Amino acid sequence: MRIHSLRSRIALVFVLLMLAVQAAVFVVISTVIASNAHRNVEDQLSVGERVFQEVLHSNAGKLTQAASVVAADFGFRAAVASHDQTTVTSALQNHGDRINADVVMLVGLDGKLIADSRGPTHAGEPFAFPGLIRKAEHSGDASTIGVINGRPYQLVAVPVKAPLVIAWVTMGFAIDDALARETRGLTSLDVSFLGKPDGKHWTVLATSLEHTAREPLQASIAAAPADPRASPFDLIDDYGTRVVLLASDGEPVVAILQRSLKEAMAPYHRLQTTLFILTLIGVAVSIGGSVFTARSVTRPIGALTRFSQRIGQGDYSEPIEVSHRDEIGELAAAFNQMRDGIAERETRIMDLAYQDRLTGLPNRALFNDRLQQAIVVALRLGHPLSAMMMDLDRFKYVNDTLGHHIGDLLLDEVGKRLRANLLRASDTVARLGGDEFAILLPTDNVDAAKIVAARLLKALETPIVVEGQVVDVGASIGIVSCPENGRDMHTLLRRADVAMYTAKRANTGFAIYDERDDQHSAERLSLMSELRHAVEHDELTLHYQPKVDLATRAVKYVEALVRWEHPTRGFIAPDQFIPFAEQTGYIKSISRWVAEKAIRQCAQWHALGLDLKVSINVSARDLMHAELPETLDALLRKYEVDPGSLWIEITESAIMDDPNHAIATLDQLHRLGIRLSIDDFGTGYSSLSYLKRMPVHELKIDRSFVMGMADDKDDETIVRSTINLGHNMGLKVVAEGVEDAATLEHLKTLRCDLAQGYHVSRPLPPDKLESWLVTWHDQSEAQLREADAPV
Ligand code: C2E
Numbered sequence: 001m002r003i004h005s006l007r008s009r010i011a012l013v014f015v016l017l018m019l020a021v022q023a024a025v026f027v028v029i030s031t032v033i034a035s036n037a038h039r040n041v042e043d044q045l046s047v048g049e050r051v052f053q054e055v056l057h058s059n060a061g062k063l064t065q066a067a068s069v070v071a072a073d074f075g076f077r078a079a080v081a082s083h084d085q086t087t088v089t090s091a092l093q094n095h096g097d098r099i100n101a102d103v104v105m106l107v108g109l110d111g112k113l114i115a116d117s118r119g120p121t122h123a124g125e126p127f128a129f130p131g132l133i134r135k136a137e138h139s140g141d142a143s144t145i146g147v148i149n150g151r152p153y154q155l156v157a158v159p160v161k162a163p164l165v166i167a168w169v170t171m172g173f174a175i176d177d178a179l180a181r182e183t184r185g186l187t188s189l190d191v192s193f194l195g196k197p198d199g200k201h202w203t204v205l206a207t208s209l210e211h212t213a214r215e216p217l218q219a220s221i222a223a224a225p226a227d228p229r230a231s232p233f234d235l236i237d238d239y240g241t242r243v244v245l246l247a248s249d250g251e252p253v254v255a256i257l258q259r260s261l262k263e264a265m266a267p268y269h270r271l272q273t274t275l276f277i278l279t280l281i282g283v284a285v286s287i288g289g290s291v292f293t294a295r296s297v298t299r300p301i302g303a304l305t306r307f308s309q310r311i312g313q314g315d316y317s318e319p320i321e322v323s324h325r326d327e328i329g330e331l332a333a334a335f336n337q338m339r340d341g342i343a344e345r346e347t348r349i350m351d352l353a354y355q356d357r358l359t360g361l362p363n364r365a366l367f368n369d370r371l372q373q374a375i376v377v378a379l380r381l382g383h384p385l386s387a388m389m390m391d392l393d394r395f396k397y398v399n400d401t402l403g404h405h406i407g408d409l410l411l412d413e414v415g416k417r418l419r420a421n422l423l424r425a426s427d428t429v430a431r432l433g434g435d436e437f438a439i440l441l442p443t444d445n446v447d448a449a450k451i452v453a454a455r456l457l458k459a460l461e462t463p464i465v466v467e468g469q470v471v472d473v474g475a476s477i478g479i480v481s482c483p484e485n486g487r488d489m490h491t492l493l494r495r496a497d498v499a500m501y502t503a504k505r506a507n508t509g510f511a512i513y514d515e516r517d518d519q520h521s522a523e524r525l526s527l528m529s530e531l532r533h534a535v536e537h538d539e540l541t542l543h544y545q546p547k548v549d550l551a552t553r554a555v556k557y558v559e560a561l562v563r564w565e566h567p568t569r570g571f572i573a574p575d576q577f578i579p580f581a582e583q584t585g586y587i588k589s590i591s592r593w594v595a596e597k598a599i600r601q602c603a604q605w606h607a608l609g610l611d612l613k614v615s616i617n618v619s620a621r622d623l624m625h626a627e628l629p630e631t632l633d634a635l636l637r638k639y640e641v642d643p644g645s646l647w648i649e650i651t652e653s654a655i656m657d658d659p660n661h662a663i664a665t666l667d668q669l670h671r672l673g674i675r676l677s678i679d680d681f682g683t684g685y686s687s688l689s690y691l692k693r694m695p696v697h698e699l700k701i702d703r704s705f706v707m708g709m710a711d712d713k714d715d716e717t718i719v720r721s722t723i724n725l726g727h728n729m730g731l732k733v734v735a736e737g738v739e740d741a742a743t744l745e746h747l748k749t750l751r752c753d754l755a756q757g758y759h760v761s762r763p764l765p766p767d768k769l770e771s772w773l774v775t776w777h778d779q780s781e782a783q784l785r786e787a788d789a790p791v
């Protein structure tokens, strides 16, 4: 038990209080006992004094009686009158002996002794106590205490009358040890008689005390003050004392009555011992009681302390038990309330910190946390882990056209569908922000992740209805797995992002991370610097692919397609570096290079008299840059080319990424007089309402449909309906990817306007194109002639 602990302090206070109370009780009771004993002694002394006086009185009576008998005796009176000394003396002797008187004297009227029982030699001496005689003259008889030859006596005087007083009979008892002992027998008090035989110091003349007690008495009275009544109790230690001043003539005589306090107290001692034992028991019980009380007060405090320490460590699992119905119980109940409050608030704070408010899904912070943990576990246990990054296609479009409110509801619904399609509780779907979601599959490898991705995409295929609006969203998912694609969170997330963009660009729904798509991979870095080098050192060239008019076979349009003749790697197809250039933003430089080259070529052809209109491909990134119209305008002016000779091909998905922005740029291009063509039509999700708002002149049916139309009924239907759609909107329709004559003929019957494809011509360098044009022209003439020739 620590000394400063509450428990020991409470115990200490109780113990001290109890000790004080017990001590006070003990002292009070002891005092009462002592004063009782003293009062008892005092009472005994008072009674003893009265008895002692009574003894003296009765002795005086006895003496007076005997003296009166002598004085009244006729023969004696006659002997006194006749001075018959012998008779007088024997009569006195006889009467004295009868009562055992110690002295008998006859005193003459002259105050001198006539006879004395002590011997005839004293006759003629003056009587030592004339006061006694005077008192007797007054009242007939008298008694006193007097000292004769150093010994005290009780004396009486009675007149001898014949009939006048002729002498005085004096009779006395010695006040000696016998008297003292007799008095003790009556009173239970010790009696001592003191006097000053030398006239100065008190001396014990007679006493009932044993020999051993005499000495201390003598010692203490030697120092006593002249008046012995001044401080009677101080006189003798250990005794209750009463001092009686005896009537005396001449020398003073004092009787001291003593009661031994020790003896008087003896009966009380047992009581005191009992009291002392009871006090000890009381103290012991109170110590035990206070320790117990202190413990029972502090034990619940200890429990509360441990409880609050647990709360401090964030453990809210169990409430504290409330068993007391007192203040401690109230405190415990308050602690429990506090625990509930803290736990609730902490959960709320955690929710706020780790939950996406819109969808209720985990947010980025929580996702990162879980991914981090999952990586540690996966690496330790050696099992695979997959993560996905998902981005909604056309979300911006929904948000812009239908409003943020619908956008929010859409995200919420998407979140629900994703969650519903994850089968395992350990899988996490989180919203990272905007239209970006992430999925963690802590125990799946790539193959399992692919299946999950396909399922998630399928779940989003069913159009979502929000507030009566049917919204059709797709998504692109990038998949990474650990440890194949990285062993830390940041690498994995970044690579999932890369894969996601690959999926988006390729329109494949999901894509697995491939280092070749990653601009940060070593290969890509070197490719980047090589591409830059290529642009700066004219390693790029443009090939041109003609679009032939299906009705007239005339060739008025060509599409410029970029080619990279790498000094060491050889020919690199645009599909291998254009997407990469788009990712890195370097596409801007390439587009500028292509535009300049194509416009200059166009100007050259015009100079040669070739009326060719050139299409260039523009990527989504270009559309986002406001400078595109300006750049093109400047180039057209520089080479003095009519803007009507320049066509821009933009893919459907590039427009739908951010339709409003795209339309603004396209409007600007249109105002400059540049023509617009929608490339890869049919692969994206163009909304007709957008198409109508755009200043478009041409639709290019994606080559996948054209190439498949011979075998696939659906492709043929798409081609047919696209042609009709284009015509209805007043647009020219181009079919690209025409690889055979049959397709060409078919397109012709479908009234498609233009055809482009290997069957007509591969993309060619300008000089080759020029000679091709000549050949084509000649062939066309020949065919026409054949057709015109009469059968
Ligand atoms: P695209 O704009 O759809 O270009 C048409 C592609 O189809 C060209 O591939 C062309 O060679 C190919 N093609 C033409 N006829 C046929 C055919 O009968 N059968 C088949 N199988 N293919 C045919 P290329 O030149 O490899 O270009 C691929 C893509 O690269 C282009 O697709 C375009 O999106 C992009 N691209 C090419 N040059 C440029 C450029 O200068 N700038 C930009 N931004 N993109 C370019």
Ligand code: CA
Pocket (backbone or CB within 6 Å): 559, 617, 649, 679
């Ligand atoms: Ca094109």
Ligand code: CA
Pocket (backbone or CB within 6 Å): 679, 680, 700, 702, 703, 736
């Ligand atoms: Ca195309």
